[in-house]
Amino acid sequence: MAGSGPMLEVKNISKNFGKVRALRSMSFELEKGKILGLVGDNGAGKSTLLKILSGDLQPSAGQIYLESKATRFKSPADAMKKGIAIAYQFLELVDIAKVWENFFMGRELTKRIGPLAFLDVQRMKYLTAEAIAKYGHTFDIEREVRELSGEQRQIIAVTRAIEANPEILLLDESFTLLSLDGRKDIVNFLGEVNKKIGITMIIVSHDLELIKTLSHYIMVLRAGEKMFFGHTDKISIDQIVKYMLP
Amino acid sequence: MKSARYLFGAVRAKSMEYYTWLLFIGIYLATGLFVPTLFIPATFLNVLVQGTTVGLLSIGMAFVMLVGEIDLSVVAVASFAPMAGILAWEIGLPVPAAILLTLLVGVGVGLFNGLLITKLRIPSLVQTCAMWWMLAGIVLVATRGMAKAGLPNSWMQLGRVFIGPIPLLVFFFIIVVSAAVIFARRTVTGRRLYLVGGNSEACSAMGIPVDRIRIIAFMTSGLFSALAGYALSARMGFVSARFAVEWLMPAIAAPVIAGLSLTGGRGNLINVVAGAYLVQLIVIVVRAGGVSGYSYEFVQGLLVFIAILVDTVRRRVTGL
Numbered sequence: 001m002a003g004s005g006p007m008l009e010v011k012n013i014s015k016n017f018g019k020v021r022a023l024r025s026m027s028f029e030l031e032k033g034k035i036l037g038l039v040g041d042n043g044a045g046k047s048t049l050l051k052i053l054s055g056d057l058q059p060s061a062g063q064i065y066l067e068s069k070a071t072r073f074k075s076p077a078d079a080m081k082k083g084i085a086i087a088y089q090f091l092e093l094v095d096i097a098k099v100w101e102n103f104f105m106g107r108e109l110t111k112r113i114g115p116l117a118f119l120d121v122q123r124m125k126y127l128t129a130e131a132i133a134k135y136g137h138t139f140d141i142e143r144e145v146r147e148l149s150g151e152q153r154q155i156i157a158v159t160r161a162i163e164a165n166p167e168i169l170l171l172d173e174s175f176t177l178l179s180l181d182g183r184k185d186i187v188n189f190l191g192e193v194n195k196k197i198g199i200t201m202i203i204v205s206h207d208l209e210l211i212k213t214l215s216h217y218i219m220v221l222r223a224g225e226k227m228f229f230g231h232t233d234k235i236s237i238d239q240i241v242k243y244m245l246p
Numbered sequence: 247m248k249s250a251r252y253l254f255g256a257v258r259a260k261s262m263e264y265y266t267w268l269l270f271i272g273i274y275l276a277t278g279l280f281v282p283t284l285f286i287p288a289t290f291l292n293v294l295v296q297g298t299t300v301g302l303l304s305i306g307m308a309f310v311m312l313v314g315e316i317d318l319s320v321v322a323v324a325s326f327a328p329m330a331g332i333l334a335w336e337i338g339l340p341v342p343a344a345i346l347l348t349l350l351v352g353v354g355v356g357l358f359n360g361l362l363i364t365k366l367r368i369p370s371l372v373q374t375c376a377m378w379w380m381l382a383g384i385v386l387v388a389t390r391g392m393a394k395a396g397l398p399n400s401w402m403q404l405g406r407v408f409i410g411p412i413p414l415l416v417f418f419f420i421i422v423v424s425a426a427v428i429f430a431r432r433t434v435t436g437r438r439l440y441l442v443g444g445n446s447e448a449c450s451a452m453g454i455p456v457d458r459i460r461i462i463a464f465m466t467s468g469l470f471s472a473l474a475g476y477a478l479s480a481r482m483g484f485v486s487a488r489f490a491v492e493w494l495m496p497a498i499a500a501p502v503i504a505g506l507s508l509t510g511g512r513g514n515l516i517n518v519v520a521g522a523y524l525v526q527l528i529v530i531v532v533r534a535g536g537v538s539g540y541s542y543e544f545v546q547g548l549l550v551f552i553a554i555l556v557d558t559v560r561r562r563v564t565g566l
């Protein structure tokens with residue numbers, strides 16, 4: 001599989017919501033192990049693009065290729081199976097469920113007893129606590145998510161995506177609720193993970209400094225259209241802002 | 247000192263978790279002071295046995311409540327499913343197969359309800375109400391409004407056999423309810439019922455097949471309604487169009503009293519059993535008090551009203 005073209009290729013993807021054209025014939029490629037920083041003003045179409053890549057939305061037109069193979073993500077479960085994980089902009093947590101339940105929702109661990117599969121609750125709790133500690137946080141994984149701070153909630157959403165061990169990691173405004181230190185920690189961590197394991201990432205953020213330090217490539221969207229795609233070194237923050245604004 | 251306080255706290259937390267059982271036991275003992283027959287073992291066993299009907303119906307109802315829905319067709323399934331089994335037996339199906347058919351009919355009705363509710367987006371209140379009247383109507387036509395007696399002996403074993411002093415039905419109830427509890431607590435699908443009830447949009451975004459989970463909730467409800475109907479017919483020795491209908495309100499009240507949120511996502515099935523027995527106890531006491539059939543209807547309504555009051559107060563207190 002290796003060397004058989006880009007990890008991800010998006011070709012002429014469009015998405016309409018009624019009259020709203022959220023994405024207009026968007027195309028780009030991303031090599032394996034690279035981080036793409038995706039920026040644009042409110043309503044530019046960033047979340048829409050990520051939701052299409054995570055199977056949560058279907059494109060109105062266009063094609064997606066994974067390692068040069070034409071692919072359709074029929075549902076979030078389907079995308080997950082194909083190695084995509086996402087931390088949504090609006091977190092998508094079940095407030096009245098516990099931390100560890102949220103951490104493993106949709107990818108629950110089981111153990112077999114005879115022909116039956118039962119939840120491996122102990123292991124899920126252990127791994128959740130371990131993962132959270134790895135990112136420098138300690139909070140009770142038995143608590144219901146609604147009792148946690150915004151930062152803690154975001155940590156759950158982000159770490160559960162990373163810990164799903166995806167081929168492609170999608171992060172949509174995943175640092176907004178973090179403290180400055182928390183943000184630094186996770187950015188360092190993402191950089192490390194990317195170097196060590198070579199996860200391909202698309203990161204959406206309004207924090208252009210963060211995007212500049214973390215990404216290999218930058219793509220700027222404006223009103224559903226690609227205004228710029230190129231190496232991070234090839235564009236300054238001022239230029240990014242110019243592309244973003246009408 | 248500290249550890250003593252910790253222990254006390256832990257015990258209190260645990261006992262609060264099962265407060266419905268405390269409530270049931272407390273009210274049983276308290277009413278026993280006024281209705282001393284409650285302390286006679288035979289009466290106690292009678293409560294246990296009679297409670298199985300509302301118990302099974304409430305467990306079924308609890309599954310749909312977990313996903314934030316309701317199933318009004320449970321009492322109709324409880325007469326329609328065993329009726330189908332008995333009619334099939336009459337035209338030659340052996341009894342075990344007829345019992346299996348009864349359960350499959352229950353599951354099938356649940357599947358049908360679930361499909362219409364998820365795929366056509368019919369509110370469950372409307373869909374299951376329509377199903378209730380349809381099934382009740384079919385049974386009325388099939389029986390010309392008469393009770394169907396003359397059930398085969400082996401069909402009625404469940405309601406007649408004793409193991410020592412304890413009726414077989416009680417063991418059957420414990421086993422079936424344990425299976426339900428394990429399913430809800432220890433399986434992927436069971437846990438997902440809670441998650442879907444908590445926030446279905448987050449669930450579908452995270453790859454949980456929300457419609458399928460909802461449909462399974464209705465199928466489980468159908469299964470338990472059929473089990474309730476089968477057990478009731480085995481105990482009574484007949485099936486009729488209306489023989490479970492008086493248990494609809496109690497079957498809604500019991501899970502709510504047991505702390506299942508009406509909006510879904512919360513609740514412990516073990517408590518639902520206590521809620522069902524509590525409701526059963528109230529019904530028995532009211533009947534022992536010689537309340538007429540008419541005011542009995544009022545008592546049913548009152549039960550639901552109390553349940554909803556309890557649910558509201560609890561939500562105020564816990565902030566949910």
Ligand SMILES: Nc1ncnc2c1ncn2[C@@H]1O[C@H](COP(=O)(O)OP(=O)(O)OP(=O)(O)O)[C@@H](O)[C@H]1O
Nearest residue numbers: 017020022040041042043044045046047048049089
């Ligand atoms: N489900 C939807 N139904 C209708 N319109 C939608 C829907 N989702 C997004 N849109 C519209 O599509 C456009 C792009 O939205 P999108 O959420 O992708 O923007 P974004 O770049 O993520 O913005 P933000 O920075 O605010 O998160 C907007 O005009 C938005 O109103």
Ligand SMILES: [Mg+2]
Nearest residue numbers: 046047048089
């Ligand atoms: Mg967005």
